[in-house]
Amino acid sequence: MAGQIADSHSRLLFDVFSAALLLLTALLGAYLPRYLSARGGQQAGTATSLAFHLGNMLSGGVMLSAGFCHLLADSLRQLAFIGRFPIATFLAAVGYLITLLADQMVQGLTAEPPQGSAAGQNPDHSAHGRGLGFRSGQQQQHTYMRLDKADPADDAIELTAAAVAGFGPGSDAMTEASTVARAAEHLELEITRSRSDGLAGGGGHNHAHFQVFLSQQPLSFATTVLLACALCIHSVLEGVALGAQLTMESTQHIMLAIAAHKGLAAYALGASIVESKASATKFWTVVAMFAAATPLGIAIGFATSTVGHGSAGAAMSALASGTFLYVALNEVIPKELEHPDGHRLAKVAALLLGFGLMSLLAVWA
Structure with missing residues (x-):
C-alpha cells in the first residue's frame, strides 16, 4: 500500500511537470510563426522546411507506436473484455471516431458552397484554395x-x-x-x-496565352477557432491518456509521444491564426485555449486512474489510443507523403525511426 501511495505521488508530480512543459511547448510553438511573420523572415503558414516535415513524420511514427504498443496494449492487459464484449478495442475505435467526427465537423463548417463564374471558374473549388x-x-x-x-x-x-x-x-x-x-x-x-x-x-x-484571375482569400478567424476546437479535442484525449497511466514508465513514454507532436500542432495553429490577420488579443485567446487543453486532460486522466482499481484509467487509455492512431494515420502520414517535395524516402525513414524508437520503449514499459 505504501509503495502504491508513493508511486501515485511520483506520478502526480510528474503529471504536474508534464502539464507545465506541454503548456509551455504549445505557447512557444504557436508564437513562433507570429514571431517569424513579424520579423519578415517567413510568411504565415509556410512551415515547409525539410526539418519540419521530417519532424512531423517522426512524430507520426511515435504516435502510431504509442497508440498500438503502449495505450492499447496497456488497456488490453487490464480491460480486454467485459463478458464476451471486446471493450478495450471498442473504446479505441470510439476514440478514433470521436476525433474523426470532430475534424469532419470543422471541415463541414468551414467549407463554402460552390460558386461558378462567367470567367470559367471551376465550381468545385472551396475556401482558401x-x-x-x-x-x-x-x-x-x-x-x-x-x-x-x-x-x-x-x-x-x-x-x-x-x-x-x-x-x-x-x-x-x-x-x-x-x-x-x-x-x-x-x-x-x-x-x-x-x-x-x-x-x-x-x-x-x-498560340497559347494566359488569363490570370487574382483574388485574395485570407483565412478567416472563425475557421481558425474551429481548427483550434478540433485540436483541443485531440489534446484533451492525449492528456487523458497521459494522466491515466498507472506506472511511471508508461507515463514517461506517453509524455514523449505527446511532446513529439504538440509543438508541431501548435505551430500549425499559430500559423493559421497569423494568416487570418487576427489581433494579438484574439491570437493569445485561441492559443491559450489550445495550450490549456492537454493539462486539463492530464487532470481528468489522473483523477480517473485513482478510481475503479485502474479500470477507468484503462478505459481512458483505450479511448485515447484511437486519437493517437487517427492523428498518425489520417493527419500526419498521408498528408506528408502526398506533399510533392521530393523527400519521400527521407520521410519514410523518419517515420520508421520514430515508430521503432517508441516501440523499443515498450520493452521497459
Whole structure:
C-alpha cells in the first residue's frame, strides 16, 4: 500500500511537470510563426522546411507506436473484455471516431458552397484554395486542379509541371507559366489555352496565352477557432491518456509521444491564426485555449486512474489510443507523403525511426 501511495505521488508530480512543459511547448510553438511573420523572415503558414516535415513524420511514427504498443496494449492487459464484449478495442475505435467526427465537423463548417463564374471558374473549388484551370478553346474542356500546398515554391513547381503537361515541352507558355507561378501564393490562378487553326490551305498556327484571375482569400478567424476546437479535442484525449497511466514508465513514454507532436500542432495553429490577420488579443485567446487543453486532460486522466482499481484509467487509455492512431494515420502520414517535395524516402525513414524508437520503449514499459 505504501509503495502504491508513493508511486501515485511520483506520478502526480510528474503529471504536474508534464502539464507545465506541454503548456509551455504549445505557447512557444504557436508564437513562433507570429514571431517569424513579424520579423519578415517567413510568411504565415509556410512551415515547409525539410526539418519540419521530417519532424512531423517522426512524430507520426511515435504516435502510431504509442497508440498500438503502449495505450492499447496497456488497456488490453487490464480491460480486454467485459463478458464476451471486446471493450478495450471498442473504446479505441470510439476514440478514433470521436476525433474523426470532430475534424469532419470543422471541415463541414468551414467549407463554402460552390460558386461558378462567367470567367470559367471551376465550381468545385472551396475556401482558401488556389486553383489552376486549363481550358481548350477547340474542345471546350476544362480541367481543374487544386493547389493546397503550404509552400508557394511547391505551387510554383506544380504550376510549371501542369504547364508542361498542358502545353508541351519547348512551348513559350512554359516561360510564362514560371513567371505566373512565382507570384502564385494566396492567389487563384486560371490559365486558359486558346488554339486557332490557320486558314484553309495554310498551315495551322497555334498560340497559347494566359488569363490570370487574382483574388485574395485570407483565412478567416472563425475557421481558425474551429481548427483550434478540433485540436483541443485531440489534446484533451492525449492528456487523458497521459494522466491515466498507472506506472511511471508508461507515463514517461506517453509524455514523449505527446511532446513529439504538440509543438508541431501548435505551430500549425499559430500559423493559421497569423494568416487570418487576427489581433494579438484574439491570437493569445485561441492559443491559450489550445495550450490549456492537454493539462486539463492530464487532470481528468489522473483523477480517473485513482478510481475503479485502474479500470477507468484503462478505459481512458483505450479511448485515447484511437486519437493517437487517427492523428498518425489520417493527419500526419498521408498528408506528408502526398506533399510533392521530393523527400519521400527521407520521410519514410523518419517515420520508421520514430515508430521503432517508441516501440523499443515498450520493452521497459
